[in-house]
Amino acid sequence: MAIVTFVEHDGTQHTVDVEAGKSLMQLATDNGIPGIDADCGGECACGTCHVILEPQWLPLMDDAKMDELQMLDMTPEKTSTSRLSCQIQVSDAMDGMMVQLPEFQM
Ligand code: FES
Numbered sequence: 001m002a003i004v005t006f007v008e009h010d011g012t013q014h015t016v017d018v019e020a021g022k023s024l025m026q027l028a029t030d031n032g033i034p035g036i037d038a039d040c041g042g043e044c045a046c047g048t049c050h051v052i053l054e055p056q057w058l059p060l061m062d063d064a065k066m067d068e069l070q071m072l073d074m075t076p077e078k079t080s081t082s083r084l085s086c087q088i089q090v091s092d093a094m095d096g097m098m099v100q101l102p103e104f105q106m
Pocket of ligand 1: 025037038039040041042043044045046047048049071084085086087
């Protein structure tokens with residue numbers, strides 16, 4: 001069973017089982033992870049599902065498309081490894097991934 005761990009800004013960790021095929025946002029909201037608002041329901045239109053990833057996991061994901069990049073540009077806590085979690089499909093290959101949550105969603 002693959003797991004990913006969401007890490008709140010204060011360091012609190014939440015480990016959840018990967019359900020392959022779901023988005024990372026769905027995985028968070030289905031498991032009651034605080035800090036993922038997902039106001040638009042995964043339409044890449046709100047930017048409230050921002051996460052920060054460790055760079056080694058990025059090759060397992062599709063590259064961010066233009067609409068995601070535009071949303072991220074409006075995100076105050078954006079980093080070079082920021083993504084919108086609704087645009088990431090999880091897989092068992094992501095076993096052990098740590099997902100950092102920003103202090104605030106926009
Ligand atoms: Fe709205 Fe991801 S849920 S952009």
